[in-house]
Amino acid sequence: MRRFIDAEKELHEECGVFGIFQNEDAAQLTYYGLHALQHRGQEGCGIVSMDACDLHAYKGKGLVSEVFDDRCLSQLTGCYAIGHVRYSTAGGNEIENVQPLVANLQRHKFAVCHNGQIVNAKELRLELEKQGCIFQGSSDSEIILHLIQKGAGTFLQRIKNAFQQLEGAFACLILCEEGIYAIRDHNGLRPLSYAVMKEGICISSESCAFDVIGAYDMEDVKPGEIVCILQEGIIKTNYCDHVQNRMCAMEYIYFSRPDSVIDGINVHDARKLSGIYMAIQDYDDQDTKADIVIGVPDSSTSAAIGYAQSSGLPFEIGLVKNRYIGRTFIQPTQAQRDRGVRMKLSAIEAIVKDKSVVMIDDSIVRGTTSKRIVQLLKEAGAREVHVRIASPAIRFPCFYGVDTSSYEELICARMDERALCEYIQADSLKFFTIEGLRKCLHEKSLCTACFDGRYVTSLFSYGQLKDSLHKYDENA
Ligand code: SF4
Numbered sequence: 001m002r003r004f005i006d007a008e009k010e011l012h013e014e015c016g017v018f019g020i021f022q023n024e025d026a027a028q029l030t031y032y033g034l035h036a037l038q039h040r041g042q043e044g045c046g047i048v049s050m051d052a053c054d055l056h057a058y059k060g061k062g063l064v065s066e067v068f069d070d071r072c073l074s075q076l077t078g079c080y081a082i083g084h085v086r087y088s089t090a091g092g093n094e095i096e097n098v099q100p101l102v103a104n105l106q107r108h109k110f111a112v113c114h115n116g117q118i119v120n121a122k123e124l125r126l127e128l129e130k131q132g133c134i135f136q137g138s139s140d141s142e143i144i145l146h147l148i149q150k151g152a153g154t155f156l157q158r159i160k161n162a163f164q165q166l167e168g169a170f171a172c173l174i175l176c177e178e179g180i181y182a183i184r185d186h187n188g189l190r191p192l193s194y195a196v197m198k199e200g201i202c203i204s205s206e207s208c209a210f211d212v213i214g215a216y217d218m219e220d221v222k223p224g225e226i227v228c229i230l231q232e233g234i235i236k237t238n239y240c241d242h243v244q245n246r247m248c249a250m251e252y253i254y255f256s257r258p259d260s261v262i263d264g265i266n267v268h269d270a271r272k273l274s275g276i277y278m279a280i281q282d283y284d285d286q287d288t289k290a291d292i293v294i295g296v297p298d299s300s301t302s303a304a305i306g307y308a309q310s311s312g313l314p315f316e317i318g319l320v321k322n323r324y325i326g327r328t329f330i331q332p333t334q335a336q337r338d339r340g341v342r343m344k345l346s347a348i349e350a351i352v353k354d355k356s357v358v359m360i361d362d363s364i365v366r367g368t369t370s371k372r373i374v375q376l377l378k379e380a381g382a383r384e385v386h387v388r389i390a391s392p393a394i395r396f397p398c399f400y401g402v403d404t405s406s407y408e409e410l411i412c413a414r415m416d417e418r419a420l421c422e423y424i425q426a427d428s429l430k431f432f433t434i435e436g437l438r439k440c441l442h443e444k445s446l447c448t449a450c451f452d453g454r455y456v457t458s459l460f461s462y463g464q465l466k467d468s469l470h471k472y473d474e475n476a
Contacts, residue, residue, distance in 0.1 A: 120460040169190050208257040248402070362391060
């Protein structure tokens, strides 16, 4: 017998980008690429293609498969295309904010899409408005359009100048007559890679999309780099000299698909290793006597396999996810999250009944989902539920494009491990450590700001928010 709950996903990232250069099926391949990146955003999507005469754009709200059909894809003619899947943290859910956005520059059209968040967007927008720029929506991509339009020199010089003014976490694609420009923030917070196809080149937020379209020889766009994919070949240049590689740790823990490779590290391998280290920690502490290991599908499965292998306990499928829930389970506002049906999970009684279960999950944000899953397992007859979280405790908001923007939402900002264990009614609770996480990722330098509050950039107006939230926290 299965027992069901409606569980909401607690973390959402902002968007994914994909592009194709020099292929007759550019729009169709971009459609496939966006499909592979659908986990990065379900609210809306768009494709802009370019042929010898013009840019052609189509976008809408909803999943890639809902927005596009054969008829509209056939109208997106040309050998170049860029596309975007959206989840909004900055900007709203209005259609004007669905990317790519298109603009004119001296009668030449160009299109822009990005994922991530620009932390000085508010300041730049105010300054641009003072200078007479008119904004149609609230997406940060519009700021990039205006900065390019207001610049001087060649198109590349304008792009460099525009990106020198941006601070934050982003991966950006710009489409124009000459080809596609791929740009990554100078702290390397968001991933962006390109790969070769039999015919043409493709660019993607995540490498899982390359496998879908048979691309190979992948290379990362480096932090602060502009990769110009043009008729005359690939030209690489930097828009900024102060570069560092501080990839978002949550890309490995949660956001990216397990078949993606980020900065040379396979996501599944990294997650599995985190499970291995957590099991070693438990063995050293000698405080967990369990019968089976289960993972909360899907992003915790790799860590659960690692934990089981290392501990010698059997790995079981104790929780099943309904894969046909569609987009109802990812919604941008708390009201929608509270109201709608989310991700459905079910516990398999035949597996967990009378067992002491180690349950691996990837993170705790609000705590409500963990509590419901523990309850679900106990209702299905689990004798004990030992919760192991494959990330360190999230105590600080993210200002780099991940939807944890307030302390109030973060239960770990208010409760220590013991109090949280009681709250979620688990028999024990442990988080992975930042040191363990670094080991899994071969001591790679990372952004770990949501665990330790050490932000990689200045936060501009978000800094005031952070300070005021700190005061809220201290007074709580
Ligand atoms: S604060 Fe956390 S979620 Fe945000 S970029 Fe850094 S590691 Fe990623």
